[in-house]
Amino acid sequence: MFKKLLVGFILLLIITGCGEQKKQKAVKETPPLPVKVVTIKSSNIPIWMPYTGKTQASSSQEVRARVSGILEEIYYQDGDTVNKGDKLFKIEQMDYIAELELQKAKKNRDLAGLKLAQADVKRYSILAKEGLAPQADLEAYQAKAEAIEADIAYDNAKIDQAELMLSYTIVTAPIDGQVSRRLVDIGNLVGKNETTLLTTINQVDPLYAYFAPSEEDFQKIDRLRSSEVMDAYIDISYNSKSLQKERIFGHVNFSDNTVNPDTSTITMRVEFANKDKRIFPGTFVYVNVFVTDKIPLVGIPPQVIFEDQQGKFVYIVDNKNSAQRLYVKPVYESRFFVLMKPGVLKDGDKVIVNGLIRLKSDLKVAISDVTDTQGIEAIIKNNNLVPLRNVP
Structure with a gap:
C-alpha cells in the first residue's frame, strides 16, 4: 500500500514539473508588445499660456438727445x-429753425445800425477836423460804431450756436x-x-478679449516674452461647431498697471479682427498668449505622462528593445504638449505613446516610429501653434 502511494506521489511531481516547464516555455515565447514611439529632439518650441476670458466691444457709445x-x-x-x-433719429426742428432765423434777423438789424454809425463817424470826423463839431460828439459816434461791431460779433456767435442746436436735432x-x-x-x-438715452452702439470690429493672469504668470510672461508685441489667439468656449474649429488670431495690446488686491491678478487684453461680426461682446472665450520660442526644450504628448508617489514618469525604449520607466520634471504643461528641459530625456530617446496601460519595466516591445505624425513638430503644425510672425 505504501509503495503504491509513493509511486503515485512521484508521478504527481513529474506531471506538475512538466506543467511548470510548459508555462515557463510559454512565457519565454510571448511575443514583444507592439508599441508606437516618438523620437526625442530638443528644439525651440513655442510656449502659449492659456487663460479664460470674456469679449468686450472695442468701443461702446451711448447715443443721447x-x-x-x-x-x-x-x-x-x-x-x-x-x-x-x-x-x-430726428427731433422736431421748428423751434430751432425759428431761433436761427431770429438771430440772423438781429444780425441784419445790427449791420444796418453799423452802417449808419459808420456814416456818422465819417461825417463827424470831417466836421470835427474843421472845428464845426465837438470832438466829444465824434468820440461818441465812434464808440457807438464799435459797440454795434461787438453786437455783430455776438450775433455771429448766437447764429453759430443756433445752427449747432439745429444740427443736434439730427x-x-x-x-x-x-x-x-x-x-x-x-x-x-x-x-x-x-x-435722454436713445440707444447704444457697440463697435465689434475689432473686438477685445479681457483675461486676468496671476501676478506670478504675468511676471513669467514679462520675463520670458521674446517680442514687444505678443501674438495671441482665442477659441470660442460655447458649443458652436462652426466656431469651435476656427482659431482667431490677434495680439495683446494692453496690460494693466495695478494688481487686483482681491484676486492677485493683472488684467490684460487681446485685440482681434471680427469682420463678419459673428462674435458678440460678453462671449466667454479661451485666450492663448504666445510667450516665446527662444528656449531649447523637449516636448512630448501630454497623454504619455503617468504619475505615482515618486513623481511623473514616461516609458522609453532602451537599447535592448525593453520598456523602461523614466521619471521626468515638466516645466510647462498644456493640452497640446508637455515641455521639459533637455537632460533627463535626451535627443534620440524613444518615448512610447500607446498601449501604456499594458506597459511595465523590462517588457519587450516592438516599436513603430510615429514621430512624423505624433511628434512635437507635428503637434505644433496640426494645432496651428506657429506664432503669426513666423507664418509666411
Missing part, C-alpha cells in the same frame, strides 16, 4: 450695422458699429431737462 423736443423720425432698424455719421452715429434696440419711440418727448 442733446436738445429737447418731440422725436419725429427713426432712420434705422434695431440691430442694424451703421457707419459713423449715419442718421439715426442725431447721427458717433462710431461705426452695431446699433442696439431703440429706447424711445416716435412721438416721445426727449431731452427735456436731461440728455
Whole structure:
C-alpha cells in the first residue's frame, strides 16, 4: 500500500514539473508588445499660456438727445450695422429753425445800425477836423460804431450756436458699429431737462478679449516674452461647431498697471479682427498668449505622462528593445504638449505613446516610429501653434 502511494506521489511531481516547464516555455515565447514611439529632439518650441476670458466691444457709445423736443423720425432698424455719421433719429426742428432765423434777423438789424454809425463817424470826423463839431460828439459816434461791431460779433456767435442746436436735432452715429434696440419711440418727448438715452452702439470690429493672469504668470510672461508685441489667439468656449474649429488670431495690446488686491491678478487684453461680426461682446472665450520660442526644450504628448508617489514618469525604449520607466520634471504643461528641459530625456530617446496601460519595466516591445505624425513638430503644425510672425 505504501509503495503504491509513493509511486503515485512521484508521478504527481513529474506531471506538475512538466506543467511548470510548459508555462515557463510559454512565457519565454510571448511575443514583444507592439508599441508606437516618438523620437526625442530638443528644439525651440513655442510656449502659449492659456487663460479664460470674456469679449468686450472695442468701443461702446451711448447715443443721447442733446436738445429737447418731440422725436419725429427713426432712420434705422434695431440691430442694424451703421457707419459713423449715419442718421439715426430726428427731433422736431421748428423751434430751432425759428431761433436761427431770429438771430440772423438781429444780425441784419445790427449791420444796418453799423452802417449808419459808420456814416456818422465819417461825417463827424470831417466836421470835427474843421472845428464845426465837438470832438466829444465824434468820440461818441465812434464808440457807438464799435459797440454795434461787438453786437455783430455776438450775433455771429448766437447764429453759430443756433445752427449747432439745429444740427443736434439730427442725431447721427458717433462710431461705426452695431446699433442696439431703440429706447424711445416716435412721438416721445426727449431731452427735456436731461440728455435722454436713445440707444447704444457697440463697435465689434475689432473686438477685445479681457483675461486676468496671476501676478506670478504675468511676471513669467514679462520675463520670458521674446517680442514687444505678443501674438495671441482665442477659441470660442460655447458649443458652436462652426466656431469651435476656427482659431482667431490677434495680439495683446494692453496690460494693466495695478494688481487686483482681491484676486492677485493683472488684467490684460487681446485685440482681434471680427469682420463678419459673428462674435458678440460678453462671449466667454479661451485666450492663448504666445510667450516665446527662444528656449531649447523637449516636448512630448501630454497623454504619455503617468504619475505615482515618486513623481511623473514616461516609458522609453532602451537599447535592448525593453520598456523602461523614466521619471521626468515638466516645466510647462498644456493640452497640446508637455515641455521639459533637455537632460533627463535626451535627443534620440524613444518615448512610447500607446498601449501604456499594458506597459511595465523590462517588457519587450516592438516599436513603430510615429514621430512624423505624433511628434512635437507635428503637434505644433496640426494645432496651428506657429506664432503669426513666423507664418509666411
